[in-house]
Amino acid sequence: MGERLQEDEDLGEVSTIKSLLRLRQFVKPYRFRFFSGIGMFGVARLLEAMVPVLTASAINKMTMDIFDVREELLGIALAVLLRYVAISLARFSVRRVGLHVAFDLRNKLYEHLQFQGSDFFSKNSIGDMMTRAVADISLIQRLFSAGSILLIILVYASATGFGFMLYYSPSLTLLLLPPLPFIFIYAFYAARSLGKTSTQVQERLSDIGTHTQENLSGIRTIQALVQEENEISSFSKTNQRYANAFQKQAQINSSMAAWMPSMAAACSIVIIGYGGHQVQNGEIMIGDLVAFFMFLNMVIQPFRVAGFIINLFQRAAIGSDRLFEVFDLPPEIIDQHQAGTVGETKGHLQISALTFRYPGEERYAIKDVSVEVQPGNILAIMGRVGSGKSTILKQVVRLLDPEPERIFLDGVDVRNFSLSELRRLVALVPQDPFLFAEPLKDNLTYDDPERTLNLIWDAARSADLSNTIESFPDRLDTLIGERGVTLSGGQKQRATLARGLIRKAPVLILDDCFSAVDTETEEHILSELKRVRAGQTTILVSHRVSTARHADKIIVLDEGMVIEKGSHEELLLEGGYYAELERVQREGGQDGDLKNKRAGVR
């Protein structure tokens, strides 16, 4: 669980097939449509072969001085008409299967990702997941809309072409065979490297985008440090790399366009030389000779894209592997079997001897932490960055799963609550003030869109957000984010705070939610908090002593352990880390003292 997922790599032929076979379960619902499409392709190909056959017949008639070719004209017209229907049906059904498979894959991936936890996302970036959702699925879609269709055409064309050639002249057909492997091998390799260079061109282009984006994001620093020329010459290199990749791709493309027909000319001169000889000997007729040229074309044309097809299959296989890696992961945190709802909750929280280690890490993030919060009390947690504050809070709402019998809400192990019940009872406001690019109102009522306007404004007032909202063009309907209003750090924090307050949960957890809010505002919010949450339990995380002093109980964490515990006054009297922190924040000082205090306490 939660393994770092693999990067792109070249797969062997065997694993290519194995990977693609796993897609069977997604094709299964559409198998009838898929196989009838493939069958239709065969019908279409046979009908198409009627064109050379009837052309040969008409020309043969002319060489025998028979000039009535109405039958051939009608035959061609009929064959073309039927083929039109068959080929359209065939292509459309296979392509449609691809669209449905992609649709199902997208939904499945979305659903699956939603149930992954922080462990998964600490190891896999969102960018990586987006690539899977966008690029990998579209590769599989293209496998159907282009890859499999081209492969079917290639197989049918070869079979039909050779079948008819054998019928006209077995000996000429056999003579055509020697050059063919060379053509196919060349086509295969050329097109495969074409596929590779195309990928490179795409990558180099996205390099240009990334380079520009990053450069312009820092344009003020660049100009302030007079780095424009360095940056332009650095961009020039990225630009040149793209040009080189592009040229390489064009080179292979053009070579193929030149040498494929040249190699096929080997077959053409066999038809001219030996076929012409056969005509002179009266073994075949001129029309048959013409048909040979047409069938040769039919066989060779599809091979121009053979390497491209293989490339598509391989890349789709990699895409499929990458998707199944995600599908194969179980959700990190699930409901217990006996999980159920509990009645009225008072908000009594008990953490006893909690210990936690992140998967794959030696160090304990949390060591033997015990603390009890009475209903209606405020608990403040202090400590340096990385001391384990957020890790504890995430376990309370089971964003990380605690060990059994460690965290109790009203005496019940949090693991025995269903996830949705637990998260309804305990509202967490995370450290990162994340807002969705949606109207402000939808953001504030994210867990329950049905809330009344009164409730929204109440929460906004408590979080000191109401004046901000009034200043927005569309007030609560103002769109947040790049295409709407960009909020400052402090506004974002206050908005997420309001989103937490509005839930009126028995337990509210504020994970360092005031860092970007000025002290005066914070003071106002804290007094509001005490008012609206009277009788309900609240947990605060902060770096500021000015925040912590409002709490009934304070714990100071260091390296996952509780080093001090008590009320503001008690801790000041104790003269330990907390007291030193208070002094430093009041008047400034050397950090050596803080280090010593930490060491001293431990």
Add this chain to the structure above:
Amino acid sequence: MTASISSNSRTAAERDYSVFEADISGAALNLTLLRRLLGWLRPYRRLIAISSILVLVASALQILLPIIISLVVIDHILRGNSSSNSPDFGLVELNVSLSEFFGLPPLIIACGMYVVFQLGSASIGHAHRMTLVQAVINGLRDLRLDLFSHMETRPSSFFDRVAVGRVMTRVTNDVEALYELLRGLGTLVGEFVPFFVALFVMSMINVELTLLLLLALPLIALVTFLFRRRTRVLFRQARQTLSAMNQNLQENLAGLQVVQISDRQQHNLDRYNRINKENRGYEVRLGRIETLYGAFNESIAHIGIGLILYYGATQVMDVSMTVGEVVLFTQFIGMLFNPIVVLGEQTNILFRAMASGERIFQALDWDEANHEPQNPVQLPSRLQGKIEFKNLEFSYLPGEKVIKDMTLSVNPGETLAIVGPTGSGKSTLMKLLGRFYDISDNTIFLDGIDLNEIHSKELRKRIGTVLQDFHIFSGTIFDNISLGDQNISLGKVIEASKTVNAHSFIDALPLGYDTVLSERGQNLSQGQRQLLAFARVLAADPEILVLDEATANIDTETELLIQDALEKITKGRTSIVIAHRLQTIQEADRVLVFNNGIIEELGSHEELLQANGLYATLHKLQFQEERG
């Protein structure tokens, strides 16, 4: 860029920045635009000329191949009745004389001719494509670099109003559309030359049949047109829904914690599913139309073969056409229909490229620039560092003064802390000092020299600026501190890092100063980034330091390290610090209280506290609480 850019008469407020908003859609054919675009190909015109000659030769050779099969082999050799007026370009005669010369059967000679012409056409065709591609690649590479350089040197007022993503789209997608346009034009040329040669040969043989076949062209063109019109909208809808889906997913993942603690998974999945379904609907309709269209063109060519045979048979009967000529017509049919199909495929690209070209040139013509002196003053190798503001006024928008009649002088070596409410004009002052915006003459002086007399690049080398956000340049930590200055050795970099308390964490990295920083700098904490920025300034050793203190979420211990480093880098140089920390203010020589663009108060921390004015109030609000 040159040193003589003078400020453009139009102010930022008068400009229409919305031209940077539009996305790729389509525009009408615009010849001025094309001509201007060709300007970038001018340096490579010799390549283009060579390429044009080569394409003619290659196409001519290529057209001879079907003629060898039909007129030489079938008519002359196999049937022995070549008609005298067939346009065989002397190939029959050549075959006869070569056959006599080598004493070989005519069929063998025909094979030889076929191979020679094929190889010739292939190699010349390859040479044609490569020379053309070379010219296009070089030309557009230059265009892209010009565009980037132009954007890179726009003033701050430009970047205040235009989002980075928009400029990026110009540099990537819009230039890319031009690549596609030129590549498409190349393909068209490759199709049209054989078309005209084939048309010429066919009408030499039989005008009537040629005209009959040409009748199909308007039909193909009409169907292609209707097809494009039907699919264009669907195409856009499919693309829009797809990008909405991606946006939805991206955001859902970014805010997943919130999603999970709000128990919104099912609701979000339903919403995603709806867009997904809509997208599939468009894709299915698109697929249906595309399939029907693709098969149509193939069918027309097949029907054409039937018509050639039927009509040809009557002509052969009348001895006005030979069997070989009928075969030749069937072989030419592809060349006749291909160009119109390709043309249809290319029109979308053409119109898209027109729109892209328009936007690129709008960006290139964007002449917004800051004032630079015609004859910049040469600064002495070391400035004293005296800064004077005399009746400085500034406004971003006309009538909304951000700085009002400000007069102040900062002595060499002095540290001045600026405090004030958000929006009071603190950071504007800092930007004006680096001349990121135009100021009036004789309002700011550096060692008695009017700032407008100094070239901005020279000025910025003397003023070390530390912004709140530390930008990481691609490269190692060493590169990021030395910034490519040859005079800054590794020793100097290490010394600077030690001074600002950055050395210990850099040294702890496996690669030390050779550590390549990730582009977005995620492998550094906020505090570490701030320290690196300090090291950067210290290594460059500017006479003046301008600093906007970071207010990020930094724990108390790191904050102390930063405080210590700050003290060291301000020592011995004139420093102007927008201060957010109490200690920074206390250690400054003077504190400037800025409010609504005017100097409200000026003096030492203690003096101002005693004055009991705005500073005392601010201090009470911001810092009193910390006293507990």
